[in-house]
Amino acid sequence: MKKKIITIAGTxxxxxxxxxxxxxKENLCVAHASVDFKTGKTIIDHKDCxxxxxxxxxIESLAEYKVIAA
Amino acid sequence: MGDQHxxxxxxxxxxxxxxxxxxxxxxKFKKVAGVEKVNVSHVDGVATLYCSFDPNLTAxxxxxxxxxxxxxxxxxxxxxxxxxxxxxxxxxxFQIGAIFLxxxxxxxIGKQFNLVxxxxxxxxxxYGFIFLIGLVAAMSTCIAVTGGLLLAVAAKYNEQNPYQSGxxxxxPNIYFNIGRVVSYTLLGGVIGALGSVLTLSPRINGFxxxxxxxxxxxxxxxxxxxFPWMRRFQPKMPKFIAHKVHxxxxxxxxxxxxxxxxxxxxxxxxxxxxxxxYVLSKGxxxxxxxxxxxxxxxxxxxxxxxxxISSFIKGTIQNYFLKFxxxxxxxLGFFNVSNGxxxxxxxxxxxxxxxxxxxxxxxxxxxVQVIGGKQIINMKxxxxxxxxxxFKVLKDVPVEWHIDGSKAEGCAxxxxxxxxxxxxxxxxxxETVINFTPQSTGMIPFSCxxxxxxxxxxxxxxxxxxxIVPATLNxxxxxxxxxxxxxxxxxxxxxxxxxxxxxxxxxxxxPRSLTVKKGTPVELSIDDQVQLGGCMSVWAIxxxxxxxxxxxxxxxxxxxxxxxxxxxxxxxxxxxxxxFNVID
Numbered sequence: 001m002k003k004k005i006i007t008i009a010g011t012x013x014x015x016x017x018x019x020x021x022x023x024x025k026e027n028l029c030v031a032h033a034s035v036d037f038k039t040g041k042t043i044i045d046h047k048d049c050x051x052x053x054x055x056x057x058x059i060e061s062l063a064e065y066k067v068i069a070a
Numbered sequence: 071m072g073d074q075h076x077x078x079x080x081x082x083x084x085x086x087x088x089x090x091x092x093x094x095x096x097x098k099f100k101k102v103a104g105v106e107k108v109n110v111s112h113v114d115g116v117a118t119l120y121c122s123f124d125p126n127l128t129a130x131x132x133x134x135x136x137x138x139x140x141x142x143x144x145x146x147x148x149x150x151x152x153x154x155x156x157x158x159x160x161x162x163x164f165q166i167g168a169i170f171l172x173x174x175x176x177x178x179i180g181k182q183f184n185l186v187x188x189x190x191x192x193x194x195x196x197y198g199f200i201f202l203i204g205l206v207a208a209m210s211t212c213i214a215v216t217g218g219l220l221l222a223v224a225a226k227y228n229e230q231n232p233y234q235s236g237x238x239x240x241x242p243n244i245y246f247n248i249g250r251v252v253s254y255t256l257l258g259g260v261i262g263a264l265g266s267v268l269t270l271s272p273r274i275n276g277f278x279x280x281x282x283x284x285x286x287x288x289x290x291x292x293x294x295x296x297f298p299w300m301r302r303f304q305p306k307m308p309k310f311i312a313h314k315v316h317x318x319x320x321x322x323x324x325x326x327x328x329x330x331x332x333x334x335x336x337x338x339x340x341x342x343x344x345x346x347x348y349v350l351s352k353g354x355x356x357x358x359x360x361x362x363x364x365x366x367x368x369x370x371x372x373x374x375x376x377x378x379i380s381s382f383i384k385g386t387i388q389n390y391f392l393k394f395x396x397x398x399x400x401x402l403g404f405f406n407v408s409n410g411x412x413x414x415x416x417x418x419x420x421x422x423x424x425x426x427x428x429x430x431x432x433x434x435x436x437x438v439q440v441i442g443g444k445q446i447i448n449m450k451x452x453x454x455x456x457x458x459x460x461f462k463v464l465k466d467v468p469v470e471w472h473i474d475g476s477k478a479e480g481c482a483x484x485x486x487x488x489x490x491x492x493x494x495x496x497x498x499x500x501e502t503v504i505n506f507t508p509q510s511t512g513m514i515p516f517s518c519x520x521x522x523x524x525x526x527x528x529x530x531x532x533x534x535x536x537x538i539v540p541a542t543l544n545x546x547x548x549x550x551x552x553x554x555x556x557x558x559x560x561x562x563x564x565x566x567x568x569x570x571x572x573x574x575x576x577x578x579x580x581p582r583s584l585t586v587k588k589g590t591p592v593e594l595s596i597d598d599q600v601q602l603g604g605c606m607s608v609w610a611i612x613x614x615x616x617x618x619x620x621x622x623x624x625x626x627x628x629x630x631x632x633x634x635x636x637x638x639x640x641x642x643x644x645x646x647x648x649x650f651n652v653i654d
Binding site: 012013014015016018019022023062063 | 087088089090091093094097098137138
C-alpha cells in the first residue's frame with residue numbers, strides 16, 4: 001500500500017470533498033481517500049495497480065478541478 | 071437505447087448549492103437499480119431520472135441523505151412540469167382561496183371589535199410594562215415584520231427538510247430568537263451608551279420596509295407555489311458567501327438563523343423604533359440594555375408559538391400550514407409595502423382592509439364643504455386611524471383642514487404632509503387647523519411621521535371646474551402654530567428669553583432640563599447636529615401645541631409659558647426629549 005499526498009485546486013465545499021472521495025472509493029485500487037476542501041490537500045492510500053494518469057483525468061473531469069502533485 | 075424507451079421521473083432535491091452537488095447526486099442515483107440516466111440541476115433543484123423501471127424512492131433518498139440532500143416529500147411534490155417547477159392542482163387553488171378568505175375575515179372581525187391592540191410609548195416605563203409592550207407588539211405591528219420573517223424562514227426550512235424531526239426543525243427558530251434577544255440587549259446598551267441616533271430617516275426607513283416586504287411577498291408566493299417562475303427571482307447570495315455559510319452551517323445551522331434574528335433589531339417596526347428612541351432619551355447603557363431585553367423577551371411568547379407550530383406539525387397539517395403561512399406572509403408583505411410607501415412619501419392606492427373603506431366617496435362629498443371660497447375639511451383621528459381619510463379638493467382653492475386629534479395615539483399625534491412640507495402636532499384639547507392651497511392636480515399623501523396611520527390617506531387635487539372663486543388669504547399656512555415673535559415696535563414688548571439646546575453624537579440631547587420664566591416669551595434654539603429619524607424627526611411642546619420639525623442645523627421654536635412647573639418637550643410619539651422648569 002502506498003500513500004500519496006496531492007493538492008486538488010478548485011475544491012470549495014463539502015460537496016467537492018464528498019464527490020472526490022466518492023470517485024476515489026469507486027476505484028478498486030484506492031483503499032482510502034481523504035480530501036480537505038479548504039486547502040485541496042488530498043491523501044490517497046492506494047495499491048500498485050492504480051492507473052494514476054487515468055485517476056487524475058477522472059477527477060479533473062468531475063468539475064473544474066486541477067490535480068497538482070505534491 | 072434511446073431515452074424515449076425509458077420512464078422519465080422528476081424529483082425535487084433539497085440541499086444542492088453548486089455544480090459539485092449535481093455531479094455527486096448524478097453518480098449516486100446512477101447506482102440505484104432501474105436508473106439509467108440522470109440529469110441534475112442545482113439551479114432548479116430538480117433531478118430528472120430516466121429509468122428502465124420504477125426506482126425505489128427510499129433507496130434514492132438513502133443514497134443522497136448521507137451527503138445532506140433530501141428528496142421533497144410526496145405531499146410536497148405535487149405535480150412537476152417540464153421545467154421542474156411545481157404546478158398547483160385545482161384543489162390547491164381552492165384551499166389557498168379559502169385560507170385567504172378566512173384570514174381576511176378574521177382580520178376584519180378583529181378590527182370591528184377593536185381586537186387589534188394599540189398601546190403607546192410613554193416616559194418612565196417599568197420593565198414589566200416594557201415586557202407587556204413587547205407582548206402586544208409581537209401580536210400586532212411587529213408580527214408583520216419580524217413574525218412574518220420568522221414564519222417565512224421557518225416554513226421554508228420545513229419545506230426543505232421534511233424528514234427532520236420536530237425538534238430539529240424547531241432548533242433554528244430557537245437560534246433566531248436567541249439572536250434577537252442578544253442583539254436587542256447589546257444594541258440597546260449601545261444606543262443608551264452613545265446617547266446618539268441609530269435610527270434611519272423616515273424616507274430610508276420606508277425603502278427598507280418596502281425591500282423587506284417584497285422579500286416576504288416573494289417568499290409567500292414560493293410557499294404557495296403560485297408563481298413557480300418566481301424561484302428565479304429569489305435573491306441568492308454570491309457563491310463565495312454561500313460557500314462560507316455552507317461551511318458555517320455544516321451539521322446543524324446556528325449562525326444563519328442567529329444572525330437573521332439579530333438583524334431584526336434594524337427592521338422597521340414602530341414599537342421597536344419607539345423603544346430605541348426611548349432608550350436614546352434615557353442615555354444610559356444599562357437602562358438601554360435592560361429595556362430592550364425586556365422588550366425582546368416580551369416578544370418571545372408570540373414568536374416562539376409561531377416557531378413551535380411551524381416546526382412540530384407534519385403531513386397534511388403541515389401542507390395546510392404552509393399554505394396558511396404563505397397567505398399570511400403575503401398579506402403582511404403587502405401591509406408593510408403600504409406602510410413603507412407612506413414613509414417614503416409615495417402614495418399608491420393599495421386596496422385597504424380598513425372597515426371604513428366603504429364610506430370613502432360619501433365622506434368626500436360631506437366632508438369637503440366650500441364656504442367663502444375656502445374648502446373646509448373635517449377629519450378625526452382615533453388611535454392611529456383617520457376618519458375619513460381620503461378627500462377630493464379643488465386646485466388653487468384654499469383648504470382649511472380641521473383635525474380633531476383628541477383621541478390620537480402614538481405617532482398619530484403629529485400629522486405630516488411631505489409634499490407640502492407640513493408637519494403639525496395635533497392639539498389634545500381641541501381642533502387643530504391646517505391651511506394650505508393645493509397648487510397642482512394629483513395626489514397629496516399624508517400620514518403620521520412614522521407612516522403607521524391609515525393607509526392610502528390622501529387629498530386628490532382636481533381642476534376647479536366648478537368655478538369656485540378662491541378666498542384671498544393673508545397667511546396661507548401654519549397660523550395655528552404658536553410662532554409669536556416679539557415685535558420691537560410695540561412699546562410694551564417683553565424681551566424674549568433665549569434658550570439653546572444641543573443634539574450631538576457626543577453629548578446627546580444637552581441639556582435635558584432648561585429653566586425659563588413664566589409669562590415671558592421663550593425663543594428656543596435647537597442646534598441639531600445629527601439626522602433624527604422615526605418619532606424624533608418631529609418634536610412637540612404638547613401643552614402649547616407647538617410643533618418642531620427637526621432637521622440638521624438650527625431649529626427654532628417660540629412659545630410663552632403661562633404656568634409654573636414642569637413643561638415637557640416630546641417626540642411625536644410622546645416620549646420625553648427634554649423639559650422646561652417654569653418659574654415665577
